Amino acid sequence: GEDVEQSLFLSVREGDSSVINCTYTDSSSTYLYWYKQEPGAGLQLLTYIFSNMDMKQDQRLTVLLNKKDKHLSLRIADTQTGDSAIYFCAETPGGGATNKLIFGTGTLLAVQP
Amino acid sequence: GAGVSQTPSNKVTEKGKYVELRCDPISGHTALYWYRQSLGQGPEFLIYFQGTGAADDSGLPNDRFFAVRPEGSVSTLKIQRTERGDSAVYLCASSPYPGGGPLHFGNGTRLTVT
Numbered sequence: 001g002e003d004v005e006q007s008l009f010l011s012v013r014e015g016d017s018s019v020i021n022c023t024y025t026d027s028s029s030t031y032l033y034w035y036k037q038e039p040g041a042g043l044q045l046l047t048y049i050f051s052n053m054d055m056k057q058d059q060r061l062t063v064l065l066n067k068k069d070k071h072l073s074l075r076i077a078d079t080q081t082g083d084s085a086i087y088f089c090a091e092t093p094g095g096g097a098t099n100k101l102i103f104g105t106g107t108l109l110a111v112q113p
Numbered sequence: 114g115a116g117v118s119q120t121p122s123n124k125v126t127e128k129g130k131y132v133e134l135r136c137d138p139i140s141g142h143t144a145l146y147w148y149r150q151s152l153g154q155g156p157e158f159l160i161y162f163q164g165t166g167a168a169d170d171s172g173l174p175n176d177r178f179f180a181v182r183p184e185g186s187v188s189t190l191k192i193q194r195t196e197r198g199d200s201a202v203y204l205c206a207s208s209p210y211p212g213g214g215p216l217h218f219g220n221g222t223r224l225t226v227t
Contacts, residue, residue, distance in 0.1 A: 004155075033215060042117075042204060042220040043156070088155050099144060099208060100169060101216060103155030 004091055004104035011110045018076040020107045022089035027070060029091040033101065034063065034074045037086045046074070046087075076109075084111045115139070117219035119205050125225045126195055134190040134222045138207030145188050146216060147180055148204040156204055162188060195226045 004024045012018045024032065030051050035043040049056045049063045049072075056063045062075040072089055086108050090101040118137040126132050138145050144163055148156035158172040162182045170180075177195075182188040192199055202223050206216035 031215075035218075043206075043218040045215045045217065048215055090155075099210065099216070100146070100158050100161055101156075102158065105153075105155050 004089060004102055006087075006089060006104040006107045008105070009108045009110070011112060012079050013112050014079060014081055016079055018074075018079045018083070018109055018111075020074045020076075020087050020089075020109065022072040022074075022104055024070050024072065024089070024091040024102075026091055026093035026102075027067065029093055031092050032063075032065060032072050033090040033092075034061075034072075035088045035090065035103075037088065037106070039085075043088065079109075079111050081111045081113055084109055117205055117207055117217055119203075119219040119222050121222060122220065123223045123225075125227060128195060128197060128226055130195055132192050132195055132224065134192075134203050134224070136188045136190070136205030136207075136219060138186065138188070138205070139209075139217055140186075142207035142209050142217070143185070144208040144210065145182060146206040146208075147188070147190050148206065148218075150202045150204055150221070152201075159190070159203075192224075195224075197226045200224055200226045 006022050033048040034046040036046050037043050047058050047061050054065050060077045064073045086106040088103045088106045090103045120135045146161050147159040150156045160180050161169040165185045177193045180190045202221040204221045206218045208216050
């Protein structure tokens with residue numbers, strides 16, 4: 001079935017790197033996404049990776065994809081207090097024909113000053 | 114340009130009442146999605162429109178939930194005989210690509226059923 005799993009909570013100090021992990025189940029997922037949600041707000045697209053890539057870097061963000069293990073990670077370099085939020089990974093099962101996203105339960109990132 | 118707009122931002126209603134939630138997608142986006150997010154959970158898919166038609170409504174929990182998109186732009190999610198368990202944030206998203214590419218989300222409507 002479709003299931004995306006994430007750890008619930010991560011605490012880091014300001015300036016350190018954060019690594020948020022995600023495992024997914026559908027190997028036919030075309031795109032894999034990372035979204036950020038701040039309190040009371042909608043979902044903000046952070047970055048995404050196409051399934052034929054194994055790494056994507058975008059400024060402070062690095063996404064790593066291990067298709068064999070169905071494991072996705074998001075690394076945030078030089079984490080700032082403004083990065084405190086809930087981070088969701090999402091897959092596109094069934095080859096993404098409808099682009100229906102299946103989300104994980106989210107990882108709460110707390111950045112300590 | 115303007116993002117996805119959802120109205121109202123908050124809605125409080127009594128159990129058993131009917132509610133309508135509105136979504137204005139980004140102009141030109143043909144694909145529109147409704148999701149529901151309960152407290153402490155990730156968003157759960159409800160329904161997907163490509164143009165005016167519902168291409169996938171497999172996430173609607175029961176027949177009290179219905180959504181329309183008559184002109185292929187604005188969409189309305191309708192909930193009949195609301196129950197306390199319907200309380201959640203209802204998120205709308207749109208995309209210019211029906212088969213891939215990122216979804217752009219609105220800020221959601223927080224529905225509270227008392």
